[in-house]
Amino acid sequence: AQRVTQPEKLLSVFKGAPVELKCNYSYSGSPELFWYVQYSRQRLQLLLRHISRESIKGFTADLNKGETSFHLKKPFAQEEDSAMYYCALSTLSTGNQFYFGTGTSLTVIP
Amino acid sequence: DTGVSQNPRHKITKRGQNVTFRCDPISEHNRLYWYRQTLGQGPEFLTYFQNEAQLEKSRLLSDRFSAERPKGSFSTLEIQRTEQGDSAMYLCASSLASGSTEAFFGQGTRLTVV
Numbered sequence: 001a002q003r004v005t006q007p008e009k010l011l012s013v014f015k016g017a018p019v020e021l022k023c024n025y026s027y028s029g030s031p032e033l034f035w036y037v038q039y040s041r042q043r044l045q046l047l048l049r050h051i052s053r054e055s056i057k058g059f060t061a062d063l064n065k066g067e068t069s070f071h072l073k074k075p076f077a078q079e080e081d082s083a084m085y086y087c088a089l090s091t092l093s094t095g096n097q098f099y100f101g102t103g104t105s106l107t108v109i110p
Numbered sequence: 111d112t113g114v115s116q117n118p119r120h121k122i123t124k125r126g127q128n129v130t131f132r133c134d135p136i137s138e139h140n141r142l143y144w145y146r147q148t149l150g151q152g153p154e155f156l157t158y159f160q161n162e163a164q165l166e167k168s169r170l171l172s173d174r175f176s177a178e179r180p181k182g183s184f185s186t187l188e189i190q191r192t193e194q195g196d197s198a199m200y201l202c203a204s205s206l207a208s209g210s211t212e213a214f215f216g217q218g219t220r221l222t223v224v
Contacts, residue, residue: 090211
């Protein structure tokens with residue numbers, strides 16, 4: 001069965017410090033991995049996906065199939081990065097429905 | 111706002127009453143998803159449609175829940191005989207069936223059952 005695990009519910013870092021939000025998944029096939037972000041009082045929105053291999057707002061995430069991980073990283077955290085972050089997995093075999101982790105609330109301390 | 115629209119934004123109902131929520135997806139999106147989110151949890155899949163066909167339902171979706179997408183455009187989610195455990199944020203999302211699998215989410219309907 002598909003599962004996404006985000007081990008940290010809360011994460012606080014100082015402005016300018018590196019940040020890493022962890023995500024591990026379990027799926028026997030070839031998943032698509034995503035990071036969604038929810039800023040205060042806003043809707044859930046896509047931050048980045050592994051197939052794009054792009055950096056969005058300074059964030060990057062690399063799919064590590066050996067470790068079944070898709071950690072989100074940013075070298076220098078900014079106050080505006082404070083938000084709820086959800087890792088999600090999508091599979092073609094299940095109609096592209098998304099399986100979400102429980103989320104990590106990131107607080108960047110000024 | 112041309113994104114996914116959900117109505118109402120908030121709903122308070124008494125236990126045992128029926129409630130219906132509406133979702134208007136992005137117009138060219140033929141896939142529509144319903145998710146439920148409770149405090150401290152990520153969104154949990156409930157059901158999805160491709161056009162008007164309901165292709166999958168989660169085991170979370172008890173027989174008190176029913177969803178429709180009659181013309182392949184907007185969708186409704188009805189909960190009959192609501193229970194306090196139904197209190198949650200109900201999220202709708204839409205996507206294209208092919209190509210990008212990015213899902214665009216609405217702002218959700220927050221249901222409180224008292």
